[in-house]
Ligand SMILES: Nc1ncnc2c1ncn2[C@@H]1O[C@H](COP(=O)(O)OP(=O)(O)OP(=O)(O)O)[C@@H](O)[C@H]1O
């Protein structure tokens with residue numbers, strides 16, 4: 009079953025086309041990787057799916073219903089949660105209060121205080137934040153802040169989780185831990201995940217399928233093996249094509 | 258676990274309730290016994306507490322600083338001044354609150370689209386606009402000032418004002434603990450993150466803004482009775498808005514203690530110095546403000562917390 013369907017989505021900032029008629033389907037239960045060089049439009053795609061930005065044209069459907077006209081809080085309550093590439097913790101609140109706020113507003117049915125406590129405990133455990141519950145978010149390391157982004161997103165009770173470079177800036181051991189944690193989280197919560205990552209090995213290890221964006225356009229889609237063998241992808245990442253060389257002095 | 262929760266309920270619900278009631282009893286009872294001069298001081302103190310607590314429901318929780326709360330106060334006073342002859346006081350005081358709340362609700366919808374420092378300037382500009390528009394209206398009506406004959410005495414007004422201060426204090430405290438308040442705090446911390454995590458930010462901001470205007474409207478209505486004299490420039494004065502913010506900075510607006518401390522501090526300072534030397538009072542006020550902004554951004558209530566830790 010298709011959980012998320014993005015259809016001919018475009019976003020234009022002034023003269024810059026950040027997304028150019030991108031179409032994409034995410035199947036229920038998969039981990040779908042999203043890659044592309046800096047400025048490819050990955051974060052913009054997330055912002056539109058989550059309702060933080062309006063598309064210039066095109067549509068987004070989630071679980072059969074159109075969502076591209078909804079507000080972010082409505083989309084959240086429909087079951088989509090995103091993390092921010094540049095983390096946005098509630099800096100003055102404790103880790104627990106950060107997570108509890110997400111739980112109070114993202115969840116569609118109200119939980120009793122006892123259920124909340126239990127769920128917060130288990131989410132903090134899953135994200136490796138057990139010992140940090142009473143720490144003020146502004147005092148956390150980058151790695152812990154990234155994990156807080158994930159914990160808060162999880163606390164809203166999503167079906168689809170959008171992860172924007174949650175491994176960027178982490179050490180190799182932290183990356184390994186994060187991959188393991190994400191796989192656990194996916195199984196425990198029955199999630200579908202769309203994940204942006206520059207760390208290609210991490211994407212290959214996790215993803216069922218990968219989509220590649222380049223300058224706002226979708227240039228490839230397939231299994232990690234397909235993507236690794238795709239010449240266009242190699243060119244977009246490592247090569248420079250002729251048309252671009254011609255334009256230079 | 259169970260005792261933990263009981264202790265928390267005690268600390269968050271019962272204790273603030275008892276403290277507020279005790280404070281109100283002290284202020285009213287003390288005022289009654291101490292004679293006319295202290296009654297006026299108690300009335301002034303209660304007035305500022307009611308105003309700052311209300312302001313803090315919106316500005317303390319969301320972080321959007323409003324410089325327009327004099328309008329709520331002024332509308333309540335205006336309603337009282339114009340309708341005093343025709344309606345009983347106990348109708349006009351709540352009606353003043355309703356009028357202020359309704360006006361804030363209507364204004365909030367366009368105003369709260371603005372984020373950041375422009376919001377502050379906009380609230381100030383709007384307050385001035387309302388002031389001068391009403392001034393025009395009053396001049397056209399040939400009523401540049403209005404007198405209220407037969408207003409209730411100071412002890413009655415003190416009772417009203419202390420009740421409003423207590424109500425505002427409890428409202429601020431319990432809104433802060435509620436799901437609504439948690440949403441407002443999330444807006445203060447990071448509005449984009451808040452809305453992405455499910456907080457209906459626009460609705461919450463508008464509601465908080467309207468709610469924070471209700472008690473100031475009632476305060477204005479009571480103060481019109483107190484001065485028995487209404488003049489637009491005096492009642493819609495930006496000084497009221499500025500004083501609220503000053504006291505909130507000094508006391509701290511992170512919880513319901515801050516406004517009480519801020520009002521006590523400034524009313525106390527003013528009682529000590531204003532008679533002797535108004536300039537010294539203003540100089541000290543300025544110095545205090547600078548010192549708090551620089552060294553104790555969470556105000557007196559923040560200092561209390563720091564000491565405990
Ligand atoms: N709000 C905005 N206003 C104007 N231009 C924007 C805005 N947001 C993004 N852009 C531009 O759109 C393009 C796509 O940006 P986006 O952040 O989506 O890229 P990305 O693939 O996430 O890149 P990165 O890997 O660096 O995070 C970039 O050229 C960026 O400068």
Ligand SMILES: [Mg+2]
Nearest residue numbers: 050051052093
């Ligand atoms: Mg990005």
